[in-house]
Amino acid sequence: xxxxxxxxxxxxxxxxxxxxxxxxxxxxxxxxxxxxxxxxxxxxxxxxxxxxxxxxxxxxxxxxxxxxxxxxxxxxxxxxxxxxxxxxxxxxxxxxxxxxxxxxxxxxxxxxxxxxxxxxxxxxxxxxxxxxxxxxxxxxxxxxxxxxxxxxxxxxxxxxxxxxxxxxxxxxxxxxxxxxxxxxxxxxxxxxxxxxxxxxxxxxxxxxxxxxxxxxxxxxxxxxxxxxxxxxxxxxxxxxxxxxxxxxxxxxxxxxxxxxxxxxxxxxxxxxxxxxxxxxxxxxxxx
Amino acid sequence: xxxxxxxxxxxxxxxxxxxxxxxxxxxxxxxxxxxxxxxxxxxxxxxxxxxxxxxxxxxxxxxxxxxxxxxxxxxxxxxxxxxxxxxxxxxxxxxxxxxxxxxxxxxxxxxxxxxxxxxxxxxxxxxxxxxxxxxxxxxxxxxxxxxxxxxxxxxxxxxxxxxxxxxxxxxxxxxxxxxxxxxxxxxxxxxxxxxxxxxxxxxxxxxxxxxxxxxxxxxxxxxxxxxxxxxxxxxxxxxxxxxxxxxxxxxxxxxxxxxxxxxxxxxxxxxxxxxxxxxxxxxxxxxxxxxxxxxxxxxxxxxxxxxxxxxxxxxxxxxxxxxxxxx
Numbered sequence: 001x002x003x004x005x006x007x008x009x010x011x012x013x014x015x016x017x018x019x020x021x022x023x024x025x026x027x028x029x030x031x032x033x034x035x036x037x038x039x040x041x042x043x044x045x046x047x048x049x050x051x052x053x054x055x056x057x058x059x060x061x062x063x064x065x066x067x068x069x070x071x072x073x074x075x076x077x078x079x080x081x082x083x084x085x086x087x088x089x090x091x092x093x094x095x096x097x098x099x100x101x102x103x104x105x106x107x108x109x110x111x112x113x114x115x116x117x118x119x120x121x122x123x124x125x126x127x128x129x130x131x132x133x134x135x136x137x138x139x140x141x142x143x144x145x146x147x148x149x150x151x152x153x154x155x156x157x158x159x160x161x162x163x164x165x166x167x168x169x170x171x172x173x174x175x176x177x178x179x180x181x182x183x184x185x186x187x188x189x190x191x192x193x194x195x196x197x198x199x200x201x202x203x204x205x206x207x208x209x210x211x212x213x214x215x216x217x218x219x220x221x222x223x224x225x226x227x228x229x230x231x232x233x234x235x236x237x238x239x240x241x242x243x244x245x246x247x248x249x250x251x252x253x254x255x256x257x258x259x260x261x262x263x264x265x266x267x268x269x270x271x272x273x274x275x276x277x278x279x280x281x282x283x284x285x286x287x
Numbered sequence: 288x289x290x291x292x293x294x295x296x297x298x299x300x301x302x303x304x305x306x307x308x309x310x311x312x313x314x315x316x317x318x319x320x321x322x323x324x325x326x327x328x329x330x331x332x333x334x335x336x337x338x339x340x341x342x343x344x345x346x347x348x349x350x351x352x353x354x355x356x357x358x359x360x361x362x363x364x365x366x367x368x369x370x371x372x373x374x375x376x377x378x379x380x381x382x383x384x385x386x387x388x389x390x391x392x393x394x395x396x397x398x399x400x401x402x403x404x405x406x407x408x409x410x411x412x413x414x415x416x417x418x419x420x421x422x423x424x425x426x427x428x429x430x431x432x433x434x435x436x437x438x439x440x441x442x443x444x445x446x447x448x449x450x451x452x453x454x455x456x457x458x459x460x461x462x463x464x465x466x467x468x469x470x471x472x473x474x475x476x477x478x479x480x481x482x483x484x485x486x487x488x489x490x491x492x493x494x495x496x497x498x499x500x501x502x503x504x505x506x507x508x509x510x511x512x513x514x515x516x517x518x519x520x521x522x523x524x525x526x527x528x529x530x531x532x533x534x535x536x537x538x539x540x541x542x543x544x545x546x547x548x549x550x551x552x553x554x555x556x557x558x559x560x561x562x563x564x565x566x567x568x569x570x571x572x573x574x575x576x577x578x579x580x581x582x583x584x585x586x587x588x589x590x591x592x593x594x595x596x597x598x599x600x601x602x603x604x605x606x607x608x609x610x611x612x613x614x
Contacts, residue, residue: 176384177393180391184377184381184455184459185372185376185408186373186377195392198395
């Protein structure tokens, strides 16, 4: 038996001690990235959009650690400001669908019936298309732009979470604590939201880390293809696309933003692996 | 006095791919206020289905209540609207389930779960609930409950969790508790403590207890009356003394002879030959007939119904007078 740790600080320390190494490293990297994004105006003297054609295509140096691009903009500055674009987009495109995906899947699993049948057919249709192709089709129909990427992702990304939540709900709803809740006269909404949801959220949270990486890649990828964020903005994928014309003369323009994507992706993957260990969940393979 | 619970002629069927299965076949029962009724029978005899039918927690479909009445405190539960049922479930009616390991939600503190019913049914606030949780835990014999009330189920042993489950059932001040094999998943020593606790609580509060078990010994120790179920029917019903002294159904005798006795020396146990019948294809006659030592050719063809062979003693056997010879 253990008496609950006295202070919140003591409890936080105890929790931290139980984190696996991957989670600690990943969380630290992620925290640094977020801080760097927030502090971007103070970390660099340059503006991400102002052109300085005199200093165009300069290799990395003390004044421009990541060099400058073909318009003379400081690449490091643009990478730092890029955090402000890519990370929030990845976050919202992952966690907004996560919320209604889990809720819809859980309800379908609990109630069954026609709602479940309709939802599962929608899922089947969505899963039948390769994810990227589906998004590109939707964005191509709606037209490029941040709003339309959000719409496309919100239309499709919830399906994986609905699937996970539904499968877990089917297992959980046969358990005695659900029966006990019904025996106590609780209504179905209370049972689903208060009793079962906290028990089935883990797998979705672990999966969301994988999804987060994929979403950032998706945003960058769409921007690279010219379907996402339009050029002057310091978005990583856009920067890679812009830099590819100069790849032989000025490798840093596309390599270093690309590296930013890789580092962010690694941080999120480490957090995902660590969370999976900490929560005792199986890590779901990339899609 | 009208009984607290009166089940009349209850028929429940399950539709399955293999056809219709009659899970409860003209079941009748009464439970008086403050009484302990034991229900015994093998796995699949319909004990749990009966409990869940009383609470109206059977999944329908595949289950289907084909007929009968379940009168609880003057109200037919089979006719009651869902809202009324929910209200009854948290308050006048409670159930204790088999497996303490999964009966509590792993993500919430135990104290919260015990009194959630009271909060949902709108009777008390948060602070009051906590006090009540501590009180209830003390009543079910948890040491230093004020320290334990915020702990989580995984921090407790199986016996303690079962005590918490009992506390949860008690919280609403029920008139009737359905205990579906409350001790099956526990060690024998803990079993005894839990049964003693249930009986103490019952004596203190005057609630009625329906104790479902596959174990004749458990029922013998605890119940005022015993109902024996077989193949979805009540085959014998009498007060505990009578059923053990003068059983009038061969299946009851079989159940008694298949438990070891401490005083009787090391004689061989006499198991009941054969298997319980498949509920999907029962003949017209007595379902126990193929395994019965006193069956006559009639038994396979004549439908049997429980008959009151002595005041308060019901048996569904064509030849109750032959049963004495088996003892």
